[in-house]
Amino acid sequence: MRFSSHVVRAQVEAALESRFPSALSFVPRPQPEMTWTGIAAVDAACGGLPRGALTEVCGPESSGRTTLLLSLLARMTQRQEACALIDAGDSFSPHSAAGVDLSRLLWVRCKRTKRDLHVLEQALKAADQILQGGGFGLVVMDLAGLEVQAVRRVPLASWFRFRRAVENTPTLFLILEREASAKTCASLVLQLRLREEVWASGKSVPSHAQVLAGMKLEVEVARRHSSSIHDHPALLEQKKPATAARIWGAPAEKTEAGIFHARTEWAV
Amino acid sequence: MPFACIHVPDFAVEAIARSAPAADGATLRQQAVAVLEGAPPLARVTAANQKARAAGIEPGMTRLQAESCAGVVLRMRSAAQEESAHAALVDCACSFSPVVESSAPETVVLDIGGLEHLFGAPARLAQELARRLCLLGMEGNVAVAENPDAAIHAARGFAGATVIPPGKEAERLGLLPVDVLAPPPDVLEMLDRWGIRTLRALASLPPVPVTERLGQQGLRLQKLARGETMRKLAPVIEPLHFVESMELEDAVELLDPLSFLLARLLEQLCARLRSRALATNELRLTLELEVHPDVQLHAETSAGAEAVHQRKLRLPVPMQDSKVFLKLLQLDLRAHPPAAPVRKIRMETEPARPRQTQDGLFSQRLPQPETLEVMLARLNSIVGVATGDSQVWVGSPEVMDTHRPDAFRIVPFSPHTSGIKNQPVEKLVREAAEKPAQMAMRVFRPPLPLRVELRGERPAFLLLRGKRIAVAASAGPWRNSGEWWNTEPWSRDEWDVGVKLEHGLALYRIFFDQRSGSWFVAGEYD
Numbered sequence: 147m148r149f150s151s152h153v154v155r156a157q158v159e160a161a162l163e164s165r166f167p168s169a170l171s172f173v174p175r176p177q178p179e180m181t182w183t184g185i186a187a188v189d190a191a192c193g194g195l196p197r198g199a200l201t202e203v204c205g206p207e208s209s210g211r212t213t214l215l216l217s218l219l220a221r222m223t224q225r226q227e228a229c230a231l232i233d234a235g236d237s238f239s240p241h242s243a244a245g246v247d248l249s250r251l252l253w254v255r256c257k258r259t260k261r262d263l264h265v266l267e268q269a270l271k272a273a274d275q276i277l278q279g280g281g282f283g284l285v286v287m288d289l290a291g292l293e294v295q296a297v298r299r300v301p302l303a304s305w306f307r308f309r310r311a312v313e314n315t316p317t318l319f320l321i322l323e324r325e326a327s328a329k330t331c332a333s334l335v336l337q338l339r340l341r342e343e344v345w346a347s348g349k350s351v352p353s354h355a356q357v358l359a360g361m362k363l364e365v366e367v368a369r370r371h372s373s374s375i376h377d378h379p380a381l382l383e384q385k386k387p388a389t390a391a392r393i394w395g396a397p398a399e400k401t402e403a404g405i406f407h408a409r410t411e412w413a414v
Numbered sequence: 415m416p417f418a419c420i421h422v423p424d425f426a427v428e429a430i431a432r433s434a435p436a437a438d439g440a441t442l443r444q445q446a447v448a449v450l451e452g453a454p455p456l457a458r459v460t461a462a463n464q465k466a467r468a469a470g471i472e473p474g475m476t477r478l479q480a481e482s483c484a485g486v487v488l489r490m491r492s493a494a495q496e497e498s499a500h501a502a503l504v505d506c507a508c509s510f511s512p513v514v515e516s517s518a519p520e521t522v523v524l525d526i527g528g529l530e531h532l533f534g535a536p537a538r539l540a541q542e543l544a545r546r547l548c549l550l551g552m553e554g555n556v557a558v559a560e561n562p563d564a565a566i567h568a569a570r571g572f573a574g575a576t577v578i579p580p581g582k583e584a585e586r587l588g589l590l591p592v593d594v595l596a597p598p599p600d601v602l603e604m605l606d607r608w609g610i611r612t613l614r615a616l617a618s619l620p621p622v623p624v625t626e627r628l629g630q631q632g633l634r635l636q637k638l639a640r641g642e643t644m645r646k647l648a649p650v651i652e653p654l655h656f657v658e659s660m661e662l663e664d665a666v667e668l669l670d671p672l673s674f675l676l677a678r679l680l681e682q683l684c685a686r687l688r689s690r691a692l693a694t695n696e697l698r699l700t701l702e703l704e705v706h707p708d709v710q711l712h713a714e715t716s717a718g719a720e721a722v723h724q725r726k727l728r729l730p731v732p733m734q735d736s737k738v739f740l741k742l743l744q745l746d747l748r749a750h751p752p753a754a755p756v757r758k759i760r761m762e763t764e765p766a767r768p769r770q771t772q773d774g775l776f777s778q779r780l781p782q783p784e785t786l787e788v789m790l791a792r793l794n795s796i797v798g799v800a801t802g803d804s805q806v807w808v809g810s811p812e813v814m815d816t817h818r819p820d821a822f823r824i825v826p827f828s829p830h831t832s833g834i835k836n837q838p839v840e841k842l843v844r845e846a847a848e849k850p851a852q853m854a855m856r857v858f859r860p861p862l863p864l865r866v867e868l869r870g871e872r873p874a875f876l877l878l879r880g881k882r883i884a885v886a887a888s889a890g891p892w893r894n895s896g897e898w899w900n901t902e903p904w905s906r907d908e909w910d911v912g913v914k915l916e917h918g919l920a921l922y923r924i925f926f927d928q929r930s931g932s933w934f935v936a937g938e939y940d
Contacts, residue, residue: 185851207920212854212940228780228829237856239937240811240822244852248811252790252827255807257797271796279789281781290940291856316779340919343912345887356889358910358921360853361939 178333181318184217188336192367195318196333197283199371200309202321205338210363211290211322212242214338218284218320220245227283230254230276234269235291252282266296270304277311277319285312289323297327305331326368333371339364416536417562417647418526420507420543421569422499422554425520426461429499430489432551433660433678442487443553446471448480451491460491494659494760501657502550502686504650509546509689510539515562515647520554521569523562525647540575550685559583564641567613570594583641588614595638601628613639654690656763658683665704665755672756673744679761680736680743687765693732694763697739699725702758723752730828731783732766738784745791780829790827817896818904819936820857853939855923861934864924873911873924878935886919887912891926905929908936 155170162169180194195201195218203211222229223246230252231238238255240248254276256268266289273287289297305328312319321328326335341364346357422428426449431442446465450457459475470483480488500519507514510533513525526539533539536558543556557568559578564587568576571590578586590613592605604627610616617639624632637643658679666672676699687693703721727742769783781789790808797807809824865877876883890909897903905928912921921939926932 206917207915208939210940212856213851216854217851235856236859237937238811239820239855239857240813241820242852242854243811248813249825250829251810253809253811253824254793254797255824257807268797272793275789275792275796279781279785281779281785283779340921343887343919343921345889356887358889358912358939361921 179316181218182221183214184221185214188214188365191365192334192336192370195320196371197316197318198312198314199333200305200312200319200321200328200331201334201336202323202326202328202332203336203338204323204326204368206324206340208340208361209338210340210361210365211338213361213363214336215286215288215320215322216243216246219243219251219286222284222318223247223250225283226250228252228281229284230282230286232256232269232272232276232285232287234265234287234289237291238288252276266292266300270300273308274311277308277317280315280317282317284318284320286320286322289321292323294324297323297325300327302329302331305329332369334367335369337366337368339366416526416558416560417523417565418510418536418540418543418556418558419517419521419523419562419565419569420503420547420554420556421566422503422520422547422552423570423573424461424463425499426491426496427463427489428520428552428554429496430492432499432502432682433492433495433658446483446486448475448486448488449491450477450480450488457490462486490661490663492661494661498658498682499552501655502552502682503547503554505686505689506543506546506550508650510543513647513649516650517562517566521566522650523565523647526558536577537575540577544575546689550689551682559641561641561644562647563638563643563645567594567638567641578641584614584617584639587639587641588612588617592616592639595635597635598631601631601635604628654692654765656683656686656694656765657760659758659760661758662756665757667755669744669747669751672747672759673740675759676743676761677736677740679759680739683761683763684734684736684739687763688734690765691768692765693734693768695729695732695766696764697727697729697743698762699727699743700760700762701752701756702760703752703754704757705754721754723756725750729783729787730826731769731830733784733787734768735784738788741788742791745788745795749795783830786827786829817894819894819906820859855937856940857937858935861925861936864933864935866924866926866933873909876911876913876924883913883915885911886914894925895928903929910939 159168159170178196178198180196182189182194203214205211219229219231220243226247228250232254234256236255236257238253243251254269254272256265256272269287269289273285276282276285308319309328309331321332326332326337340361342362343358344360344362346359424447427442427447430447430449434442443463446463446469448459448462448466448471451460452458454477457477459471459473459480461473462471466483466486469486471480471486477488480486496519500516503520503522504514504516507522507524510529511524511526515523517523526536529539530536533542540556540558544554547554547556555569555573555576557565557572557576557578559565559568560580560583564578564583567587567590568578571587571594576586592611592613593602595613597605605611605616610619617636619636621633621636624636628635634643660675660679662675666675683694701723703723705721725743725746727739727746733739793808806824808827810827811822812825814821814823862878866873867875867877873885873888876885888909888911891907893905894908895903895905898905906925907928908923908925910921910923912919914920923936923939925934925936927934
């Protein structure tokens with residue numbers, strides 16, 4: 147007697163219903179809630195940062211990572227959400243944090259030692275405690291001040307643990323670093339770089355008359371987790387039943403809209 | 415109007431058993447226990463439970479005599495523990511009725527008029543009183559009667575829960591021995607010579623001869639024996655003072671067994687707070703240390719003073735959870751351990767009204783205060799709040815009102831009591847969105863030392879981290895100075911410089927410190 151695959155699947159699912167509902171059926175994962183960063187160019191490029199997921203913001207020195215972070219902090223603290231910043235390099239400047247409600251920001255300053263690995267260990271333990279405690283709208287781990295070699299030594303299991311800790315929660319977990327290191331655990335990876343510095347006057351005038359007016363920064367979506375399988379063109383062409391698969395490594399999206407201007411404001 | 419009485423027999427033994435850990439407490443009650451008082455070798459037995467008395471213990475025995483009785487556990491009397499036990503007894507009564515009289519350290523009487531609507535019949539109320547007493551760590555007798563004295567005598571004479579119906583006081587109390595009335599010793603001796611040993615026998619005596627021989631006191635005793643007296647209660651008006659203490663026979667050196675004892679005290683404190691519908695936001699722990707004359711203690715104990723180790727926990731919101739308090743104390747003691755073994759523990763709290771919050775349906779989710787406090791304590795232990803380290807590394811930043819560069823302080827993080835509350839959230843978010851992104855700076859703490867090569871008074875090359883880097887563009891200098899009237903003024907010339915690194919451009923703020931004559935990197939624009 148031959149049974150069709152649909153009948154067999156239905157029987158197996160019925161037998162496992164109490165323990166594993168819809169064990170063999172594709173259950174679409176709900177779209178994550180997105181949060182705007184407050185920088186129009188970045189939001190247009192990536193559609194906002196996903197909550198309940200891990201996002202990496204990477205770039206070298208003066209690439210705009212901290213500018214993006216402070217803009218995000220300003221938005222979230224003004225929404226009366228509690229935010230946490232694990233500062234591995236103790237480099238956060240409260241004076242730069244214009245618009246941020248500092249009373250809603252928990253700042254964990256990791257103690258500077260001669261060994262970056264010791265500071266990194268403090269940062270990872272602090273992140274574990276904060277993510278397990280819950281209740282924060284944004285948790286940031288700032289590793290931008292650490293050497294790349296030290297951050298590369300963070301085991302993948304740690305990133306995976308962080309991702310699991312924020313899954314199905316409204317917490318946005320943001321990593322600031324020089325290069326991406328969370329690999330597939332990150333749902334979104336943004337690459338920033340400084341395109342051009344902006345000086346208020348020409349270079350021919352005396353130096354005391356020049357003013358650093360701002361920076362032109364470039365943002366690129368290096369990786370994005372596509373959560374909707376139906377959007378993938380390859381599968382649509384094949385017209386096969388959807389399976390519970392993820393699409394990784396979407397091509398980089400570098401657009402003109404990915405350039406934003408960070409300005410300085412001077413009190414005159 | 416009915417009255418209830420709670421009487422704890424063998425009170426000195428119960429006070430000690432209450433403070434002992436649960437397993438030992440239960441064991442102590444099941445054993446023959448005698449309590450000694452006085453300095454050795456003059457310590458004598460002052461109290462004993464029924465099993466100890468059956469084994470031959472009598473009040474007034476010396477320690478040596480008491481030790482000759484097999485199977486008897488000896489403990490030293492603790493006034494502090496008895497005081498705590500009495501306070502717990504009063505708290506238990508106050509959780510039922512606002513009118514409570516403290517007749518003796520081991521006896522309280524409460525007015526239970528009107529409580530039948532809450533607790534039902536008097537028998538059920540008596541059982542509930544006994545159950546609540548057990549939760550506070552003691553076992554006692556409960557009696558309900560129409561007048562306070564009858565209730566007291568019934569609680570002293572009958573074990574368990576007793577209810578005397580109205581009008582049956584003489585009948586029910588008749589079988590009790592005369593000493594439940596606690597008469598003076600000479601009266602008791604006289605009654606014993608007369609052969610009067612029960613309350614019924616005393617009540618049946620003719621009143622006139624009793625008055626002639628014993629005076630008004632004898633008449634009063636007769637009325638008490640019949641259960642006919644009626645008086646008003648003298649209610650207890652005690653300041654709300656929650657203290658629990660424990661004296662240890664053997665000093666405790668390690669933190670783990672100390673934590674076990676702290677858990678016991680915290681459970682009792684929180685139970686007492688809950689019985690009064692109160693919470694606390696301050697916990698004070700005092701540990702008396704066992705100091706050997708030859709041992710040099712930590713500086714916090716002054717020479718010649720009794721060695722104590724004091725810690726204080728301040729919480730942002732009032733709490734009642736003993737487990738949270740225990741965790742916070744454990745983390746605090748790990749960071750600040752006592753310098754010597756502990757021989758006495760005292761814990762005090764300041765009562766406060768419990769936190770009352772009304773969460774909105776769309777209000778933002780915030781960390782729970784209890785979870786947050788434990789998390790902050792753990793974060794402090796991770797980033798290293800070492801002894802003598804005055805800096806705070808975990809909290810909310812607060813910009814100070816000064817022009818000094820990078821001047822800020824860390825304040826405790828409490829999101830529940832912070833924020834801009836007067837403006838609607840949507841307006842704040844819209845205002846934040848309308849502003850362009852502002853360039854941020856990452857500061858170096860402390861500033862990085864730098865060597866600068868000048869060309870025509872402008873920085874041309876930087877020697878940073880062993881590398882010689884050319885300056886592509888620069889702006890400055892701007893003099894930044896201040897607080898010349900203080901002992902630590904600052905004065906520096908600041909420059910914004912753009913350099914070309916391997917990966918691309920980078921922008922830094924550097925400065926020349928006028929006081930030290932050196933160059934530093936203040937921060938990086940990012």
